[in-house]
Amino acid sequence: LSPEEFRKFAHEAVDWMADYLAHADRYPVLPGIKPGDLIDALPRCGPEHGEPMSVILEDFRSKIVPAATHWNHPGFMAYFATSASGPGILGEMLAATLNMNGMLWKTSPAVVELEQVTLDWLRRWMGLPDNLFGIIFDTASTSSMHAIAAAREMAAPEVRTEGDGAGLVLYTSEQAHSSIEKGAIAIGIGQKNVRKIPVDAEFRMRPEALSAEVDQDRASGLRPFCVVATVGTTSTTSIDPVAAIAEIAEHYGLWLHVDAAYAGVAAIAPEFQHILKGCDRADSLVTNPHKWLFTPVDVSALYTRRPEILRRAFSLVPEYLRTADHPRALNYMDYGVPLGRRFRALKLWFVLRYYGREGIAEIIRAHIGWAQELARQIDNDDRFERMAPTPFSTVCFRRKGSDEDNRALLDRVNASGEVYLSHTILHGKYCLRLAIGNMGTTREHVQRAWKLVTAGDR
Amino acid sequence: LSPEEFRKFAHEAVDWMADYLAHADRYPVLPGIKPGDLIDALPRCGPEHGEPMSVILEDFRSKIVPAATHWNHPGFMAYFATSASGPGILGEMLAATLNMNGMLWKTSPAVVELEQVTLDWLRRWMGLPDNLFGIIFDTASTSSMHAIAAAREMAAPEVRTEGDGAGLVLYTSEQAHSSIEKGAIAIGIGQKNVRKIPVDAEFRMRPEALSAEVDQDRASGLRPFCVVATVGTTSTTSIDPVAAIAEIAEHYGLWLHVDAAYAGVAAIAPEFQHILKGCDRADSLVTNPHKWLFTPVDVSALYTRRPEILRRAFSLVPEYLRTADHPRALNYMDYGVPLGRRFRALKLWFVLRYYGREGIAEIIRAHIGWAQELARQIDNDDRFERMAPTPFSTVCFRRKGSDEDNRALLDRVNASGEVYLSHTILHGKYCLRLAIGNMGTTREHVQRAWKLVTAGDR
Numbered sequence: 040l041s042p043e044e045f046r047k048f049a050h051e052a053v054d055w056m057a058d059y060l061a062h063a064d065r066y067p068v069l070p071g072i073k074p075g076d077l078i079d080a081l082p083r084c085g086p087e088h089g090e091p092m093s094v095i096l097e098d099f100r101s102k103i104v105p106a107a108t109h110w111n112h113p114g115f116m117a118y119f120a121t122s123a124s125g126p127g128i129l130g131e132m133l134a135a136t137l138n139m140n141g142m143l144w145k146t147s148p149a150v151v152e153l154e155q156v157t158l159d160w161l162r163r164w165m166g167l168p169d170n171l172f173g174i175i176f177d178t179a180s181t182s183s184m185h186a187i188a189a190a191r192e193m194a195a196p197e198v199r200t201e202g203d204g205a206g207l208v209l210y211t212s213e214q215a216h217s218s219i220e221k222g223a224i225a226i227g228i229g230q231k232n233v234r235k236i237p238v239d240a241e242f243r244m245r246p247e248a249l250s251a252e253v254d255q256d257r258a259s260g261l262r263p264f265c266v267v268a269t270v271g272t273t274s275t276t277s278i279d280p281v282a283a284i285a286e287i288a289e290h291y292g293l294w295l296h297v298d299a300a301y302a303g304v305a306a307i308a309p310e311f312q313h314i315l316k317g318c319d320r321a322d323s324l325v326t327n328p329h330k331w332l333f334t335p336v337d338v339s340a341l342y343t344r345r346p347e348i349l350r351r352a353f354s355l356v357p358e359y360l361r362t363a364d365h366p367r368a369l370n371y372m373d374y375g376v377p378l379g380r381r382f383r384a385l386k387l388w389f390v391l392r393y394y395g396r397e398g399i400a401e402i403i404r405a406h407i408g409w410a411q412e413l414a415r416q417i418d419n420d421d422r423f424e425r426m427a428p429t430p431f432s433t434v435c436f437r438r439k440g441s442d443e444d445n446r447a448l449l450d451r452v453n454a455s456g457e458v459y460l461s462h463t464i465l466h467g468k469y470c471l472r473l474a475i476g477n478m479g480t481t482r483e484h485v486q487r488a489w490k491l492v493t494a495g496d497r
Numbered sequence: 498l499s500p501e502e503f504r505k506f507a508h509e510a511v512d513w514m515a516d517y518l519a520h521a522d523r524y525p526v527l528p529g530i531k532p533g534d535l536i537d538a539l540p541r542c543g544p545e546h547g548e549p550m551s552v553i554l555e556d557f558r559s560k561i562v563p564a565a566t567h568w569n570h571p572g573f574m575a576y577f578a579t580s581a582s583g584p585g586i587l588g589e590m591l592a593a594t595l596n597m598n599g600m601l602w603k604t605s606p607a608v609v610e611l612e613q614v615t616l617d618w619l620r621r622w623m624g625l626p627d628n629l630f631g632i633i634f635d636t637a638s639t640s641s642m643h644a645i646a647a648a649r650e651m652a653a654p655e656v657r658t659e660g661d662g663a664g665l666v667l668y669t670s671e672q673a674h675s676s677i678e679k680g681a682i683a684i685g686i687g688q689k690n691v692r693k694i695p696v697d698a699e700f701r702m703r704p705e706a707l708s709a710e711v712d713q714d715r716a717s718g719l720r721p722f723c724v725v726a727t728v729g730t731t732s733t734t735s736i737d738p739v740a741a742i743a744e745i746a747e748h749y750g751l752w753l754h755v756d757a758a759y760a761g762v763a764a765i766a767p768e769f770q771h772i773l774k775g776c777d778r779a780d781s782l783v784t785n786p787h788k789w790l791f792t793p794v795d796v797s798a799l800y801t802r803r804p805e806i807l808r809r810a811f812s813l814v815p816e817y818l819r820t821a822d823h824p825r826a827l828n829y830m831d832y833g834v835p836l837g838r839r840f841r842a843l844k845l846w847f848v849l850r851y852y853g854r855e856g857i858a859e860i861i862r863a864h865i866g867w868a869q870e871l872a873r874q875i876d877n878d879d880r881f882e883r884m885a886p887t888p889f890s891t892v893c894f895r896r897k898g899s900d901e902d903n904r905a906l907l908d909r910v911n912a913s914g915e916v917y918l919s920h921t922i923l924h925g926k927y928c929l930r931l932a933i934g935n936m937g938t939t940r941e942h943v944q945r946a947w948k949l950v951t952a953g954d955r
Contacts, residue, residue: 040583040851042519046511052587053507056594061500074602074825077610085618089853092584095846099591103843106607110597118604118817123596125498126550129510131593133557135793135844136514138581139568144532146576149564152535160543177635178837188683202687203663217815218836225646225811225834227685229660274817329837335593336839353683357675359576359732359921359930367532376683378676379636379787381794385561386593388553393498395547463817472817 040092048092055100060111060125063479067456068112070105077106108459113479116488117461119273119301119433120476124333126393130386131335141380143360144368151369154384157391158340161328164396165306168319172346174374175338175383179300182325182341184222185353185375187265189323189343190294191226192352194264199352202227208256210234211267212244214274216298219267232261241428242277242465244268246284253291265294268321270314271302274463274472275427275435278302282317289320297324300339301476302431304332305407308400314430323349331403331432331476334390338383349374406432406475409485413473416489423493426465432475435465442469451495458488498550506550513558518569518583521937525914526570528563535564566917571937574946575919577731577759577891578934582791584851588844589793599838601818602826609827612842615849616798619786622854623764626777630804632832633796633841637758640783640799642680643811643833645723647781647801648752649684650810652722657810660685666714668692669725670702672732674756677725690719699886700735700923702726704742711749723752726779728772729760732921732930733885733893736760740775747778755782758797759934760889762790763865766858772888781807789861789890789934792848796841807832864890864933867943871931874947881951884923890933893923900927909953916946 040048080102109115111123141150158173176182191198191207198204207228211219213235220233234256236249253263266288268279281297288295297303297318303326305311318324323343328334343349354373362370372378394402414429417436427435437445446462449471453459461472471492475485498506538560567573569581599608616631634640649656649665656662665686669677671693678691692714694707711721724746726737739755746753755761755776761784763769776782781801786792801807812831820828830836852860872887875894885893895903904920907929911917919930929950933943 042515042583045518045583045586046515048583048587049511049514049590050508052590053504053511056507056590057500057504059594060503069603070606072606074606074823074827075610077606078614078825081611081614083617084621085615085849086853087855089856090850092587092851095584095850096587099843103607103611104595106605106610107595107597108603108605108607109595110605111595118598121596121598123593125500125503125506126553128503128590128593129506129550129554132507132510132514132586132590135581135586135589136517137562137565137567137569138579138793139565140576140579140794145527145566147564147566147568148528148530148532148535149561149566152533152564153539153561156536156539157543159541163542177839178835180834180836181639184834191685198685198687199682200688202665202682202685202690203661204685205661205663207660217813217818218834221811221813221834224657224660224813225684227649227656227660227662229656230658232660273815335596336598337837339837353679355675355679355682357731359919360675365532367536369532376638376642376676376679377636378638379795379797381635385557391543392548392553393550395544397545398547461817 048096051096063109063112064114066109066112068109068114068459069453069456070107072106077102111477113477113481113484114458114488115477116473116475117459118474119330120474120480121330121336122333122478123335124390124478126389127334127386130389134382134385137382139382141382142372142378143362143370145362150380150382150384151371153388155369157384157387160391161340162342165303166312166315167342168344170344171342173340173342174371175340176375177337177339179298179325179327179339180218180221182339183218183296183298184225185341185349186296186323186325187222188226188352189345189349190265190296193294193348194262204228206262207264208232208234208261209265210236210249210252210263212236212238212269212279214238214242214272214277215267215269216273219298242272242275244279244284246280246287249284250287263291263293265296267296267298270297270299271431274465276302276431276433277427278314278430285317285320294322295320297321300325300327301330305403305431307396308404328387332390332399333478334387338387346374402478409482410434410475413485413489426470434473435463435470437468437470445469445471448492448495452491455491458491506554509554521567521570522572524567524570526567526572526917527911527914528565530564535560569935571935571939571942572916572946573935574931574933575917577788577932579788579794580791580936581793582848582936584847585792585844588847592840592843595840597840599840600830600836601820601828603820608838608840608842609829611846613827615842615845618849619798620800623761624770624773625800626802628802629800631798631800632829633798634833635795635797637756637783637785637797638676638679640797641676641754641756642683643799643807644754644781644783645680646684646810647803647807648723648754651752651806652720662686664720666690666692666719666721667723668694668707668710668721670694670696670727670737672696672700672730672735673725673727674731677756700730700733702737702742704738704745707742708745721749721751723754725754725756728755728757729889732923734760734889734891735885736772736888743775743778752780753778755779758783758785759788763861763889765854766862786845790848791936792845796845804832860936867940868892868933871943871947884928892931893921893928895926895928903927903929906950906953910949913949916949
C-alpha cells in the first residue's frame, strides 16, 4: 500500500469510524449470530495473492461488524462498560503509525517518558502519594500478577533463584476478582495457598477475619506474604476497608496490593477521593484507564512505591539489550515479563488533555448519579429488590421471584438489542447487573434499560 | 469530541500519517535528545480543564515526534526491525473504534472467531500441523511464559493447587532469548533450575549435551519438564536442531516449546519451510507477526497441540463471567493470564489479505537476499569478519580490531541518523548486528549502511 493509497483508504476508514461513533446505537448491542457463523463465512485458507483494499474494507463492514458485540454502544451496560473516545482513537492511530517499541529508553524515549508523565498526572489526580512508580501493562490481570510476584520477591527473595515458594500464602476477599487467584496460580503460589477472606453484609473484606487467618497460618508455620484489597469489586463494586487492611499488612509485614481496576479513577472527582482512603499505605495499586477513563483497550496502570523490588523480581539483561546507564533513562523491560512495549501512553495523554481533570470528573459524577437514581427507583418498586449498595455506577438487583425468572428476564432484555446487561450471584441468588461507563450513555439510556426490565410487568 | 469534530481531526491525523509513512527517512532514526528532555518539556500536572484537540495534535508533532526512535524508518536495522504497514494501521484504527474486549465469545464473536481464522491461515502458510490451537498474546515473552506454565501443568499438575514445583527443571540453549529464563523465574521455577545447554560453533543447541544434562538431573532426583528450542535466536538467528531435540523431548517426556518469534514467518516462503523441520513435533510454538510480518505491535501468536493442558493451567471462571456452553463458542480467557483481549486479529487479517501469501514471501525473500549479499561483501573485505552464519536477514560482523574500535564504529554509524544498528557479543567479542525487517527498507538502504560502516576506512 503506497502512502498515497494509504491516505485514500484511511480517509475512507475515518468516515466509517466517525459515522459509527455517531450512530453506534443503530446496531444491536449483541450480534444475532451463532458460534461458528463468522468462521464459516470466511475462507479456510488465506489468499495466495494479495487482494484489493477496497474488498477488504467492504468485508470488514459486511462480515466483521455484524459479528461484533458493540462495546461502544451506549446501551452496553454489561461487565464494566468502556469507551473508545475520539481522543483515545486518535492516539491509537498515531501510535500504530509510529509503531515504536519502548522496551528500552533508547528504543523510544517518547514511549518511556510519556508513560512516566501520563501516569504521574493520573496519580496526582487520584490523590495518590508522590513516591509512586507507574508502569503500563495490557490488563489488570497482568498488572496484579506482577504485583503478586513483587510481593513474593519482598518476602522470599530466594524464590527467584531457588524456585521453591512452598508455604507462601496470599489473602484476598471472597469477592475479589478471579485474576488475583489466577495470578497467584500462574506464578506458582498454588490455589490452596490463596485464602478467600469472608465479607460483611455489604461485600467488604472483614479485617478481623483477615487477622485471624494470618495468625492461624503463622501458627501452622506457613508464610503469609501478600494481601489484595479491592476498591470496586467486580460483582458489586464494594470497597474493602483498605486502611484497616493496611494496618494488618504493616503489622505482619505483608505486601498490600489494591485492585482498583474499575473504580480507582472515580477518585479524580474530589468528592470521591475518599474511596482511596488507606491506599497511600499500599505497596502497589492497579487502575485501568481502559475501563472508566474513556481510553481504548488496552491500558492498565500499575503503581508501586517499591519499584526496586519489582525490578529485582524481573530484571534480566542480555548483552544484546544492554545500553549505556543514565540515571534518568528508564528501561521498562526491567520491571516485568513483556519485553515489547507498545506506545499505550499516547492515547491516555490525548484523553487526559482533551477532557482535563474537571471534564473527566464531570462524566464520572454523572454516571454515578444515574446509577443512584436507578437504585432509588429499584428500592421504590415492590417487584424488585436491590442486592448490594451502589457506591459507583453499577447496580445489582433482581426481580423478586426465582432465579429462573431472573435468567429469563435478562435474556428478554438483552434480546431487545437496545441494551446489554450481565449477571452475578449474590447471597446465593441470581441477580442482574447494570454497569454505566460508556461516554455515549445518557440518563435516557439508563432509564430506557429500566423500562425494558420492567416492561414485562403489567 | 463530537463525531463531526472527530472526523475533522482524524482526517488531519491521517494526512500526517500518510506523510510520515512517505517520508519517515527524513527523520534521524535515533532522536538527538537526552534522558529526561521530554519529561522536562511537558507540564508536571495534567490540565484542570480540557484543551483543544488542535493544540494536542500540534504538541504531538512538535514534542512527541522529536523524542521518537523511528522504528518505521527504512534505516532501522537494530534488534529485529519491524513494520507498521498501511493495512496493519488501518486494522488498528478500526479495532480501536470498535473497542471490543474478546474475553468471552459472547463479548465479541468477531474478536474470537477472527483470531481463530487468522491464526489458522498463518499456521497453514507456515506448514504447521492441522491440530494446532492458536491464541494471541502481547509479546513472545508472554506467549513463552504461558507455554512454560502449560509444560508445568503437564508434568506436575499438582502445582496448580499445591504451588510447590520444587525440582522442576527447564532446558534451553545458552543462546536462547532472555524471556525464556524470565518466564521460568516469573512462574516460580527458579533461575538455578534453568539449564543453559551449550551450543556448537554455529550457535545451535547441542542435542547430546541436552541428553546428558537431562540424564544427570534425573539421576539427581530432579524433574526435567520442558525444553525450549529456538528457530532464529536473537543474537545470530541460529536454528536449533529441533528434530533431534524433539526426539529427546519425546524420550524423556518433556514439553517441547519452540521460540520462532522472529524467524518462524520465513516459512511462508516455500524454500524456507525447512527451517521449521521438527516443529510438527513441538508441543507449542510462538511466532510474532509484529516482528517480520509487517503488522504493528503488538501481536504474538502462540500455537499448541495441547490446548486442554493450557486451559487446565489457567481456567478459572467466576460467576459474573459464566456464559452458556456451546461446542463452538471459544472463551479465550480460559487459556491465559490476561482477561481483557484487544481485537488484535483484525490488523493481522488486513495484512494477510492485502499482501497474500506470495506477496509476503517475496518481501521476506528479498530481505534474506540483501542480508546474504551483505554477508558476502563482509567476507570479501579483509578489514571485517563475519561472526555467525546468516540464515535469515540478520548479519553479525565486526571490524578486525579491539572491542573499543567496534563500539566507536557503532556509535559513529548510529550518529549519522541514517541508520540504527545494534550489537551483541559472540565468541567473547563485541560485534555489530544489522537486522533487515522493515518493509520500507530497500537494497539501497542496506548498501548505504555498509557504506557508512566502511566509510571511516580509507
